[in-house]
Amino acid sequence: MKNDIKQKSILLFEKKGFSETSIQDIVETLGVTKGTFYYYFTSKEQLLMDIHVSYIDDLLERQETVRLNQLSNRKKLEELIALLIIDIANHGPSGKVFFREMRHLCEDNAREVKRKREKFRKNLEAIISEGIAQNEFKKELEPGIIAFAILGVTNWSYQWFNPSGEISADRLARVYSDLIFNGIV
Amino acid sequence: MKNDIKQKSILLFEKKGFSETSIQDIVETLGVTKGTFYYYFTSKEQLLMDIHVSYIDDLLERQETVRLNQLSNRKKLEELIALLIIDIANHGPSGKVFFREMRHLCEDNAREVKRKREKFRKNLEAIISEGIAQNEFKKELEPGIIAFAILGVTNWSYQWFNPSGEISADRLARVYSDLIFNGIV
Amino acid sequence: MKNDIKQKSILLFEKKGFSETSIQDIVETLGVTKGTFYYYFTSKEQLLMDIHVSYIDDLLERQETVRLNQLSNRKKLEELIALLIIDIANHGPSGKVFFREMRHLCEDNAREVKRKREKFRKNLEAIISEGIAQNEFKKELEPGIIAFAILGVTNWSYQWFNPSGEISADRLARVYSDLIFNGIV
Amino acid sequence: MKNDIKQKSILLFEKKGFSETSIQDIVETLGVTKGTFYYYFTSKEQLLMDIHVSYIDDLLERQETVRLNQLSNRKKLEELIALLIIDIANHGPSGKVFFREMRHLCEDNAREVKRKREKFRKNLEAIISEGIAQNEFKKELEPGIIAFAILGVTNWSYQWFNPSGEISADRLARVYSDLIFNGIV
DNA sequence: TATGAATGAGCATTCATTCAT
DNA sequence: AATGAATGAATGCTCATTCAT
Structure with missing residues (x-):
């Protein structure tokens, strides 16, 4: 999961930029919830x-x-x-x-x-x-x-x-x- | 005024980035209010x-x-x-x-x-x-x-x-x- | 408005406690939006x-x-x-x-x-x-x-x-x- | 264990307040996980x-x-x-x-x-x-x-x-x- | 020309709780 | 007896924009 988040994030950051990509965007792509993101990353x-x-x-x-x-x-x-x-x-x-x-x-x-x-x-x-x-x-x-x-x-x-x-x-x-x-x- | 806004904005965008610079930041530096910004620029x-x-x-x-x-x-x-x-x-x-x-x-x-x-x-x-x-x-x-x-x-x-x-x-x-x-x- | 927010907040803080009172609670009681709160108070x-x-x-x-x-x-x-x-x-x-x-x-x-x-x-x-x-x-x-x-x-x-x-x-x-x-x- | 949790919690609640102390804070101090907490206390x-x-x-x-x-x-x-x-x-x-x-x-x-x-x-x-x-x-x-x-x-x-x-x-x-x-x- | 009040949608982050193992 | 992964709802706060004056 941690790596999934990372890989998807790279693609999103590339396409939309870091500031323009929300945590919501990231977790939605993966079909999980924000809590999951913060379970693996502190920020x-x-x-x-x-x-x-x-x-x-x-x-x-x-x-x-x-x-x-x-x-x-x-x-x-x-x-x-x-x-x-x-x-x-x-x-x-x-x-x-x-x-x-x-x-x-x-x-x-x-x-x-x-x-x-x-x-x-x-x-x-x-x-x-x-x-x-x-x-x-x-x-x-x-x-x-x-x-x-x-x-x-x-x-x-x-x-x-x-x-x-x-x-x-x-x-x-x-x-x-x-x-x-x-x-x- | 319009040019003042533009010049200050360039400096702020360079230093902090576009997304990270708020309209508030810009107008504060100039000592005017947000209304003034939107009088000169539509967005x-x-x-x-x-x-x-x-x-x-x-x-x-x-x-x-x-x-x-x-x-x-x-x-x-x-x-x-x-x-x-x-x-x-x-x-x-x-x-x-x-x-x-x-x-x-x-x-x-x-x-x-x-x-x-x-x-x-x-x-x-x-x-x-x-x-x-x-x-x-x-x-x-x-x-x-x-x-x-x-x-x-x-x-x-x-x-x-x-x-x-x-x-x-x-x-x-x-x-x-x-x-x-x-x-x- | 600023004073309205303050007075209502006092009542809410008394009843529910500071931590338990959200900005949402405060502004809802007043029929305004969160933006309004932060227009008058920085935090x-x-x-x-x-x-x-x-x-x-x-x-x-x-x-x-x-x-x-x-x-x-x-x-x-x-x-x-x-x-x-x-x-x-x-x-x-x-x-x-x-x-x-x-x-x-x-x-x-x-x-x-x-x-x-x-x-x-x-x-x-x-x-x-x-x-x-x-x-x-x-x-x-x-x-x-x-x-x-x-x-x-x-x-x-x-x-x-x-x-x-x-x-x-x-x-x-x-x-x-x-x-x-x-x-x- | 149950008593350990209670005693540490008292100290944390005193120092930071009940609302400001998270279950995470409590279990971290004890070196256990949240599951352990919920094994001993229902809430x-x-x-x-x-x-x-x-x-x-x-x-x-x-x-x-x-x-x-x-x-x-x-x-x-x-x-x-x-x-x-x-x-x-x-x-x-x-x-x-x-x-x-x-x-x-x-x-x-x-x-x-x-x-x-x-x-x-x-x-x-x-x-x-x-x-x-x-x-x-x-x-x-x-x-x-x-x-x-x-x-x-x-x-x-x-x-x-x-x-x-x-x-x-x-x-x-x-x-x-x-x-x-x-x-x- | 310019202000000031207000909006509303969005954001990063937190946290009590659940549950399969 | 204890873990670790996941949830979901809530929270404080930001900000571009609008608009009556």
């Missing part, structure tokens, strides 16, 4: 936090796998980009909620999630730095800004990319990698 | 629409100026990137509201704003296509995807870029142009 | 505080009148006892709410009301001390304890005394004064 | 009734002991006052719950408790009447009113008297007896 915000933590923890874990394998930094970066894009196909709604609704977390929870988000970004930045040191990337790059740019390209996809449309997720990931590695000129 | 949503339209119309107008000048497509693209980044310094709050709160427009208004947003994107895409035709950009590029990527890089900046921090807007625009043109390898 | 607790403050302020003011007149301390004490008993006839419900529901005030408000209550008690104590000094009362009395005893006798009346029953308020006040002055032996 | 109100009955039955029993011994009425009255005051030290929380929360009993139970309370009061009144007949007390006294006054003095102590403070319970009982017997003049 609406706690549910949102739960969703956030699952999402970012999963992402961090998979990033770790990439980070620790024996590939070149260029290859690692390519894999991370693919990971993020392909995630839209697999966990699109979670991702949208994650990127849009963080504002509704209470201060303490927001801080915790922010820390994890930044850890992901810092890891990305570290791969870029490493790549520069290994002469895989241009030496005049600023790793911090480049990391933000890459996250911009990938995260923005959540706003428009439809994985069941003309372009496949794999394809999009390759196009983006090529753009980031080689530019358009 | 909260109409105010949001007003904000959206001003923002995107201004952007389209400035895009038009870039588009019609006699520069190379590469130079035009560079100018558009700069335009978007520098806008954060000048109209940051409006931009944040624009990117975050479109969901709260009613269907008809959302459609209208979407049309204008897409017009901006299509214009960007056209510049890329033109550049390919003129051999300024690689011929195998897919202009549509590249346009989304560029918007991702620039629009995502609204989420983290602080124009009064270490990096200036000018500098960020140059770094981003360089990334997009030449890549990181 | 249920604020309404309770309002009731408390009116009550104790009125009492303190009347105590002051007694305290400042030119009578003997014995006479002053007699008048204070009468004041408290006769108040049951005039403001019984307010008094009951005052004595029973203070626990529902928030910390800050409770402290403020407590301070006023204690002021009343201290004034009573002062009259007793003064009376001892003037040889009106026995010299071995402990004014603090006596003050508590007197308040016990009078305040407890709120729990059983029915001013429209057999014994009149005037009569009860005289019996109580006699008891306190002369005892039962 | 929250029944638990309150149980507390009330224990308290007043104990008081009546001890009153009976005093009533039946061979002392003068004056001495009996003195002992009853002491009994009530010293009870604050021994069963303070129960007493506070008893005096404050009777309102939450259902009609039938309230009637039963009221009957017992009145029995206590009537017994007190009888001792006074007896004392008058025996010329121990003034003959013009009205026993009913005097009984109420005595109960006011003693019961009100529950609101302020701290048995571990400066004044001991024994001492307070003596001061109160003296006041009631001899007055302050």
Whole structure:
């Protein structure tokens, strides 16, 4: 039941937004009563936090796998980009909620999630730095800004990319990698 | 008065979000009463629409100026990137509201704003296509995807870029142009 | 309207208790809606505080009148006892709410009301001390304890005394004064 | 277990009030679940009734002991006052719950408790009447009113008297007896 | 132009209670 | 003897909106 509530909530939050989705909406979809919701979650915000933590923890874990394998930094970066894009196909709604609704977390929870988000970004930045040191990337790059740019390209996809449309997720990931590695000129 | 309401609202919507800002909040900040608000706006949503339209119309107008000048497509693209980044310094709050709160427009208004947003994107895409035709950009590029990527890089900046921090807007625009043109390898 | 809400609330709080009286109960009795209640009061607790403050302020003011007149301390004490008993006839419900529901005030408000209550008690104590000094009362009395005893006798009346029953308020006040002055032996 | 629930409940009801204490609060303090509560008590109100009955039955029993011994009425009255005051030290929380929360009993139970309370009061009144007949007390006294006054003095102590403070319970009982017997003049 | 009073629908949350196991 | 899942009704409170003045 707890997981049912969570999954349905993700879909509703994605479609209507966190503030616009009432507990009533959630439990009605599941055919249970509000009491049931509060048996499993202490508040609406706690549910949102739960969703956030699952999402970012999963992402961090998979990033770790990439980070620790024996590939070149260029290859690692390519894999991370693919990971993020392909995630839209697999966990699109979670991702949208994650990127849009963080504002509704209470201060303490927001801080915790922010820390994890930044850890992901810092890891990305570290791969870029490493790549520069290994002469895989241009030496005049600023790793911090480049990391933000890459996250911009990938995260923005959540706003428009439809994985069941003309372009496949794999394809999009390759196009983006090529753009980031080689530019358009 | 009408403009006062609009400007204060932008600031409040940016800070607290549209749903979380009440009409009461807005009029209290201005020292007037709710009646006054409804004298100038027929609804909260109409105010949001007003904000959206001003923002995107201004952007389209400035895009038009870039588009019609006699520069190379590469130079035009560079100018558009700069335009978007520098806008954060000048109209940051409006931009944040624009990117975050479109969901709260009613269907008809959302459609209208979407049309204008897409017009901006299509214009960007056209510049890329033109550049390919003129051999300024690689011929195998897919202009549509590249346009989304560029918007991702620039629009995502609204989420983290602080124009009064270490990096200036000018500098960020140059770094981003360089990334997009030449890549990181 | 604000005063209507207050008066009706006093009656409901007296009859059913503060916690057991809902805002719905209050507004229904008045034929208005909840919105109206919250137009005049920011919370249920604020309404309770309002009731408390009116009550104790009125009492303190009347105590002051007694305290400042030119009578003997014995006479002053007699008048204070009468004041408290006769108040049951005039403001019984307010008094009951005052004595029973203070626990529902928030910390800050409770402290403020407590301070006023204690002021009343201290004034009573002062009259007793003064009376001892003037040889009106026995010299071995402990004014603090006596003050508590007197308040016990009078305040407890709120729990059983029915001013429209057999014994009149005037009569009860005289019996109580006699008891306190002369005892039962 | 049943008694554990009762004792913890008394403490919680005293601290937070009956309405403000939830079954959840009670069982959490004991480390059991709600089911356990409902195994021993059929309702929250029944638990309150149980507390009330224990308290007043104990008081009546001890009153009976005093009533039946061979002392003068004056001495009996003195002992009853002491009994009530010293009870604050021994069963303070129960007493506070008893005096404050009777309102939450259902009609039938309230009637039963009221009957017992009145029995206590009537017994007190009888001792006074007896004392008058025996010329121990003034003959013009009205026993009913005097009984109420005595109960006011003693019961009100529950609101302020701290048995571990400066004044001991024994001492307070003596001061109160003296006041009631001899007055302050 | 602006106010102030009022509405009514909705919301997150609480809680005593039930009941199959 | 005790649990854990679920209910459903109620509660305090918010808020966009209306409207007579």
